[in-house]
Amino acid sequence: MSLNALLSPKSIAVVGASDNPKRIGGVPVDLLKRAGFARLYPVNPKNETVQGLTAYADIESVPEVVDLVIVALSAEATLPYLERCHALGIPAALVFASGYAETNEPEGIARQEALTEFAHRTGMKVAGPNAMGNANFPAGVFTTFGQSFQPGEPAGETALVTQSGNMCATVFRLARRAGVTFSQVINTGNEASVELSDYLDHLAEDPNTSSALCYVEELRNGPKFLAAAAKFRAAGKLLAVYKVGASEKGAEATRSHTAALAGDSAAYDAAFARAGVARASELSVLADLAYLHGLGAKIGGSNCAILSISGAAGAILADALALNGAEVPTLPDDVQRAISAQIPGHSMVSNPIDMTGNIVNSNDFLSECIRLALSPDDIDLLLLYTPGAFLALDQVEKAAAASGKAIIVIDTFAMADRDRLAAAGIGYFDDFDRAARAIAAYGAWKKADTGTTIAPPASASWPTLPTDRNALSETEGKDALAAFGMPVVHDSLVQTAAEARIAADKVGYPLVAKLVSPDVAHKTEHGLIRLGLNDADAVADVFETMMAKARSMHVHIEGVTLEPMLQGGVEILAGVTRDPVFGWMLTVGLGGVWTELMQDACHALLPVDAAQAEGMLRSLKGFKLLDGYRGAPKADVAAAAQAIAALGAAVLAGGDRLREVEINPLLILPQGKGAVAVDALVLLNATETKVEEPA
């Protein structure tokens, strides 16, 4: 979406312009004047001039059709004025007023809906309301009433987009302290029309922007965000997001002051992973991601060599990197030997490398150690700990100039010449853990594998779904999934004890009997699943008992299924639910107890192919249980991955009537013997509630 009129206007009118440069209607006039913005038109019916500029009585009096109108009026007065602006053909507006949906009151919500309707009807790009405005540093355009963004700030290549005015100022200051310079800062406000993903879509194509930092409370439209993120990734631009609401309390607080849908934190993680978005665990990481990206394209991952004049610092850095998910690979023997030759004594050279404190100043010693430490292919960057006066900067510069890989200086004494380091493209941090958090996050982003994002054509179709109930029976569910390639346990549905005897002998023993009813979710608890039945008498007895129990529960009864009791194998669960923001999300875990108590589950947005499904299984802490644990045979992980991919394809083909589909358990048999869905739960949406695709 081109937002040029909004973000790079050539002419601006400020309606409600104030002569006082500290007031909301005065700040943008002051900033734009000081930035030398020429075609600026204050509108104020009471003044002849505003801050020394000719003031116009109304927007109709302004001598040109401006690109952008900044509306600094009350909430009541805003929409009528926007109608007048639209009548003149003004293509974009920025609304400062609060008093809309953020009040959580009916009047404000209705006011915002009217604004949304206006934007939709007229096609005007309306930013806000309740927005602090924006700054475009290379263009010298300041359309904000915030005081943090001033003409004269150095322009850079990082854009900042936030859903909170306060966080816009906070992250800007934090990142400036970290040495980041900005192309644009954008506060989205209430997003009545133009929303965060629209700005990202625009910035993905902005030649002045090579990275974007976002503070996100709630995304209104997941697919639109994913599309914008894909454009960033394709362009090699960094998109980094801090998403508030990772904890229950934080999510509650976030919901209370946004009107947007509350997506699940796990769904955000899955979406960010799928889109190759860097998720920052804290605001300082957000800032530092842009800082590292701005060093140049030299950091290919987070495999670090550590070169330190202090054994302690080397160990601390190794700890901090490992705990944040970065790697400190052991250096190859020949590299270790070459480094050893440089360093007297028996200090550690395997990585971290302990240079000891005595020898840093000898000729070319440091640049040679750096060269050697960076030489292995699996080393992405070098961390150099030489605090304060120990830093032989000329040697580091020499090594940096000779290497294609990044060098990052850690100086806990905070005495290094940061400007000189920056000029040489050398990174700098004054804190071990802050450095480790940033490097680990940046490396993970760089190496992110976004995998398949295009759904395959449906290989089958669902049967006509019933409209009088909210679930399929187990048999119906398994049959439907089987059409998409899901291997299922074939069962035999019986209605009488006599039928049960005959069918049981055909299925073979031991077998499992289950009551079939769409109305009973937790059958085990009610004794409606019985395992290990070994003969026809036992089956007949169980049949009668189950039917009696079910009748006492007054549920719809379809009969009892008999199916073979599979021996061996490992049970997992695979389920698909619909996130309100991002749509279908697949969850894979090692059965109920593991998933529930240990939170050992993996999530991904659909589509998921077999390779991704296998990756999900391998990412589980409990994966070892599938991989020949304690002498057990290895499970058929490849077959399980195929089955999971089939589940995903089936759900995508199923459409809006599907609410949730779960295979629990999916039994993974030993290698070569496949995997099979033992039970399937297919929940349906009621037909009258049409679920809207968030697209």
Next chain:
Amino acid sequence: MSLNALLSPKSIAVVGASDNPKRIGGVPVDLLKRAGFARLYPVNPKNETVQGLTAYADIESVPEVVDLVIVALSAEATLPYLERCHALGIPAALVFASGYAETNEPEGIARQEALTEFAHRTGMKVAGPNAMGNANFPAGVFTTFGQSFQPGEPAGETALVTQSGNMCATVFRLARRAGVTFSQVINTGNEASVELSDYLDHLAEDPNTSSALCYVEELRNGPKFLAAAAKFRAAGKLLAVYKVGASEKGAEATRSHTAALAGDSAAYDAAFARAGVARASELSVLADLAYLHGLGAKIGGSNCAILSISGAAGAILADALALNGAEVPTLPDDVQRAISAQIPGHSMVSNPIDMTGNIVNSNDFLSECIRLALSPDDIDLLLLYTPGAFLALDQVEKAAAASGKAIIVIDTFAMADRDRLAAAGIGYFDDFDRAARAIAAYGAWKKADTGTTIAPPASASWPTLPTDRNALSETEGKDALAAFGMPVVHDSLVQTAAEARIAADKVGYPLVAKLVSPDVAHKTEHGLIRLGLNDADAVADVFETMMAKARSMHVHIEGVTLEPMLQGGVEILAGVTRDPVFGWMLTVGLGGVWTELMQDACHALLPVDAAQAEGMLRSLKGFKLLDGYRGAPKADVAAAAQAIAALGAAVLAGGDRLREVEINPLLILPQGKGAVAVDALVLLNATETKVEEPA
């Protein structure tokens, strides 16, 4: 241990004193001179004066027997000179020289052993070698060649003790930036004689010190450290430790440059928990712990009220606190109503409290909101987010003066008047996550329950342990533990198939058969444990199969045990191993798979009483499995806790011959039915290897 002569000397000789105030032998002379230290005697045979002071040709010429001699000589020259100092009656020495055990070379190691022997023989308090020295700010004593500690630094109540000179300077600078002032800084060097725990023991009694920060690589003597930590706790003083080596790479790097025993990171955690030591996850947390402690004794825990002018900041803080283990309790309804009455609109008041941006400056509004938010008993402190110009400092001061609880201002714009805040005892951070890490760690320290630390008298004794093998049989192990109150499954040991038939009928069915051999550790893998045997024929068959298998393995065979197969219940494991630093460490987890794959285990140093054992069980992620999971009966957790306490008591009574004792599984039956050790593994140390108690 009184280290007054070392740390608060009244007279000092510097042997190897240099006229150059930047050289190692010159720095302490320069610092002490500038600090106005009167009884200072440079010793240098080549100079008449050193830095303007009379120089003495040798220590024997110095006109008094000094409290402390600083030895700035080469490693070779040091020990002979120390002998001369000792001959004069000098009680303490500080050795700067490197070239000792840190070289990892035989010559250096021997040199250090000689120094240790000297200190032991003479009773002289010898600090170092390879030490950077110390500074005592209130006393104006600077015995260091480091440049970071200068006369004129404000004196405070925090001591810093580090096992790395570089980290001494790093943490000092970091903490000074955070507003911490120091009583003493101590770099322990190689600890040939006086070691970290000796300094702590001294500082626990130092009236100028109310908190100590430690950078620890390896403790040489766990019990001595625990004793010093207990003195800190008893005195209400903070002891905070950053321990490097939490990751594998970090531990490897640490081992490579210390000569100390490598204790397990989990054992350090257990020890710190037992001793009520605050473990800092990063160096900035270490600094911030002292900062928070210095605010006064107002922070009783980490239950936080959050008062924010920005809904976003409130949510971010709630996230950061929750993710670090602090709490944001929901405020009582009456408090919420009272706060609501102060704030227009419908913003969140349950906690975090969103004050919105418009109303902060109204009269007494802010102090009243603070008062209300701090009023509930379960709120320990208040976080106030009012960045930059929004901070109505007079109102915060008023609220702080009226409240017994701490107020901490978070100002991401970094514009607050820190001196004025400090004067009012109000805390300050400019970063959300740094604040959250520090507050969570401090609250955890404040609420730490160190529990029992005194072992009960042994209730029984072990039988004479065999000297010809390294393990007890299962039966022997269970019998031994039973004497200490451990409930065990009583089994029947049989030697022939005929005996097996008779015994099996007595034990009852189903039963479990196990081969008894001290030589086979993993019996399941070898088919030497068989479950669910239902009649005498099956038992006899299994007996023959097992014996044949065992004979093929050429192991010592004692027979086969038959024991009842207990139905229901949940299996856990409880084991005790000996950490080389801290001694006996108990591990409790939910069976092998859970503990191995999910790392869901809890560790504690012995002694452990039943209440502590129950706390360990409750801290497991999988505790829900014991607590009536999915309709299962609740397990007899109290009985399990008694059994675990009995295990601990038994091991403490067992002494040095024991190497490891493990109950796996301990079967916890439903409530009221007890818990019972199904298997017991008792590993022994060989008699010739006498394990030395680390006491």
